[in-house]
Amino acid sequence: MKLIFQGAEAKIYLEGDKIVKERVSKNYREKELDNFLRKLRTRKEAKLLSDVKRVGLKVPILFETEQFRLEMEFIDGVKLRKSLDKTNYEKFCKKIGEDVSKMHLADIIHGDLTTSNIIVKNNEIYFIDFGLGVETKNLEQKAADLLNLYQNFKSVHYEFDCWKYFLEGYEREETAKILDVFGKMLKRRRYI
Ligand SMILES: Nc1ncnc2c1ncn2[C@@H]1O[C@H](COP(=O)(O)OP(=O)(O)O)[C@@H](O)[C@H]1O
Ligand SMILES: [Mg+2]
Incomplete structure (x- = not known):
């Protein structure tokens, strides 16, 4: 071992x-x-x-x-943090958006959504590290999951507009309320 x-x-x-x-x-x-x-x-x-x-x-x-x-x-791939680049970020960020929306609509919060906890193998994305996850319907906790990823995108992958493509995958009628809470959180954070 x-x-x-x-x-x-x-x-x-x-x-x-x-x-x-x-x-x-x-x-x-x-x-x-x-x-x-x-x-x-x-x-x-x-x-x-x-x-x-x-x-x-x-x-x-x-x-x-x-x-x-x-x-x-063992997911024998490369962390998204290392493999995200200008040729693939649109596709991967949209896919993450779709996947995270499925998680949230099933009332699952990852708890530590960052590109270090996503592995790319054979061009597919795998989520790992659910140690801080929770099962809840709580909108604030879902929005906080988004805020975590948003900050990770803005700080580590600032050269790409990851969030735009993430939203393409995440946004739909059923996630509107979560995005609403997220928007308010983001605003509050900016004024602090
Ligand atoms: N199933 C897995 N396949 C490949 N690598 C993994 C797997 N699980 C964990 N790792 C590697 O170990 C690191 C730490 O595991 P993780 O579950 O994220 O623990 P921590 O809670 O300490 O962050 C990951 O960033 C990844 O590099
Ligand atoms: Mg981890």
Whole structure:
């Protein structure tokens, strides 16, 4: 097993064509609470992965769930953060818009939507990292998911008008209310 990534919450190992995501214990948290949170987040991420797959999006196949670790398909591609360029951003951003609208209309919030949590493989986009996800109908939380991605586009991919193409995929009758709340959030943020 090879450690390929060490984040604040998890260690990621590559084992053949499998990824093992193990939630590490945090010494600053009381032991029981720590175990509880790690279990909860592991279970939640597993549930969201299968729910998102059911909605029709591409996510890693989940092979196994244990208390603190998930085993899933290794998506052998390149992070969108690295692969977004002037030849593909229109197509990818529109596709992300379509996919995120499906997620939100199914009441699933990703929780950390950025181009670092999207992998491109064979010209297709895969969403990963649902550890901060939630299932809710709450419009503010859906709008906050959008704001996260909007800020990521504006700061990392500022040379392209990603948002315009994202909206082409995201905008429809059923998402109008979410976009309305998002618009207000954005305005509030600008005046702060
Ligand atoms: N299924 C996967 N396929 C390929 N790479 C993955 C997969 N899961 C995680 N990774 C890699 O590990 C990194 C961290 O995993 P992630 O689930 O995003 O954890 P964190 O919550 O620490 O950000 C990702 O940015 C990606 O590079
Ligand atoms: Mg991540």
